Amino acid sequence: MPDTSREHAAALDARDPLAGLRKRFRLPEGVVYLDGNSLGALPDDVPGALDDVVHRQWGVDLIRSWNANDWWNAPTRVGAALAPVLGAAPDQVLCGDSTSVQLFNAMVAALRMRPGRTVVLTDPDSFPTDGYLFDSVARMSGATVRRVPPGEVAGVLAAEGAQVAVVAYNHVDYRTGELRDLPGITRAAHDAGALVLWDVCHTVGAVPIDADAHDLDFVVGCTYKYLSGGPGAPAFLYVARRLHDVFDPALTGWHGHAEPFAMEPGYRPADGISRARIGTPPLLNMLALEAAVRVFAETDTAAIRAKSLALTDLFIACVDELGLEVATPREHARRGSQVAVRHDEAHPIMAALIDRGVIGDIRPPDILRFGFNALYVSYTDVVEAAAVLGDILATGAHRDPRFAVRATVT
Ligand SMILES: Cc1ncc(COP(=O)(O)O)c(C=O)c1O
Structure with a gap:
């Protein structure tokens, strides 16, 4: 029986090699924050960085900041800062725009690299925006999107792989927290001559991705979850270096031009990952992100993964004791950094938890x-959250009518 006592949690905290990093974030008193998979907590480095960007760079340096404060190179500079977290050499990652835009751009580019092949394989359970965008790309390009569960991808590729241009999956199922077999699906896709496009929104910053080691083609992710880049922080796109010369994105904006300030009437792509640039980036968000990810230089993804698995192991043990159904796989190799608990009264229970300072979220149904x-x-956060959950269920506190009201964002 795993030890779920407060004393054991405190002992785990005392010997946690990452414990010192908690003070690099500003967490409100009395809150156990378990929604960093939706919006990461505020990094301590961000307010000062934003203050400098607003007051000095924008307020004093004004338009000169594009050169003087190197605003122009922020998309590649911040992309390079994200690269180690992705397990990528720096000149392959570009920061900018939203995940949705990057997914669209990458999918069109990938299809253009496989002329004659018309099928896209994607997950029936992917985050909705992925499917919506791939369907739109299909309507524009004549491609067909087939929704194939991850476990069946290798079989479909073995049988009909010659038709498949792109295999596009989420690294983690956003509902259940199940981790997909990224190396296996990638290998099967490559064996069939197809390209892979991975959406790593729910793993980047929490689970090693090893983009170069796994020979990935395209990787897209957001930066407002485990990277704690802030609300509306720009996304990133990884394109493997070996594809740069043939990378022909959908959105050929002027920032991706070989000579943007020549103002030529026709598009000529920049070299390298810079051709993934589109238009003027959201600099306040991007420079906040740059400050936010400094903390990753003080650790590595292996240490983060080891602690994340220990935290989720402990929470699963606590939830088991409460007799609740855990929807997340128990095997480490199949688990991301979240634990999903199934309950018919998920909404009022979460509302009651948030009311008591334990913040998570819900996904239908x-x-x-x-x-x-x-x-x-911390480990203490884990047992504290489980204790509050147990108390709510034991007392029926979630049946209070005020917890029946649904907010717009859940
Ligand atoms: C897997 C995945 N893809 C995409 C998105 C959202 O895309 P965007 O950043 O464009 O809103 C999310 C948001 O939670 C997500 O979980």
Whole structure:
């Protein structure tokens, strides 16, 4: 029986090699924050960085900041800062725009690299925006999107792989927290001559991705979850260096031009990852992100992963004791950094938890999600959250009518 006592949690905290990083985040008193898989907590480095960007760079340096404060190179500079977290050499990652835009751009580019092949394989359970965008690309390009569960991808590729241009999956199922077999699916796709496009929104910063080691082609992810880049922080796109010369994105904006300030009437792509640039980036968000990810230089993804698995192991043990159904796989190799708990009354239970300072979220129809960012969540947080959950269920506190009201964002 795993030890779920407060004393044991305190002992785990005392010997946690990442414990010192918690002070690099500003967490409100009395809150156990288990929603860093939706919006990461505020990194301590961000307010000062934003203050400098607003007051000095924008307020004083004004338009000169594009050169003087190197605003122009922020998309590649911040992309390079993200690269180690992705397990990528720096000149392959570009920061900018939203995940949705990057997914669209990458999918069109990938299809253009496989002329004659018309099928896209994607996950029936992917985050909705992925499917919506791939369907739109299909309407524009004549491609067909087939929704194939991850476990069946290798079989479909073995049988009909010659038709498949792109295999596009989420690294983690956003509802259940199940981790997909990224190396296996990638190998099967490559064996069939197809390209892979991975959406790593729910793993980047929490689970090693090893983009170069796994020979990935395209990787897209957001930066407002485990990277704690802030609300509306720009996304990133990884394109393997070997594809740069043939990378022909959908959105050929002027920032991706070989000579943007020549103002030529026709498009000529820049060299390298810079051709993934589109238009003027959201600099306040991007420079906040640059400050936010400094903390990753003080640790590595292996240490983060080890603690994340220990945190989720402990939470699963606590939830088992409460007799609740855990929807997240128990095997480490199949688990991201969240634990999903199934319950018919998921919404009022989460509302009651939030009211008591334990913040997670829900996904329909019946999933309570608890995300564990190893940089700032402690073992004591884990047992405290489970204790509050147990108390709510035992007392029926979630049946209070005020918890029946649904907010716009859940
Ligand atoms: C897997 C995945 N892809 C995409 C998105 C969202 O895309 P965007 O950043 O464009 O809103 C999310 C948001 O939670 C997500 O979980």
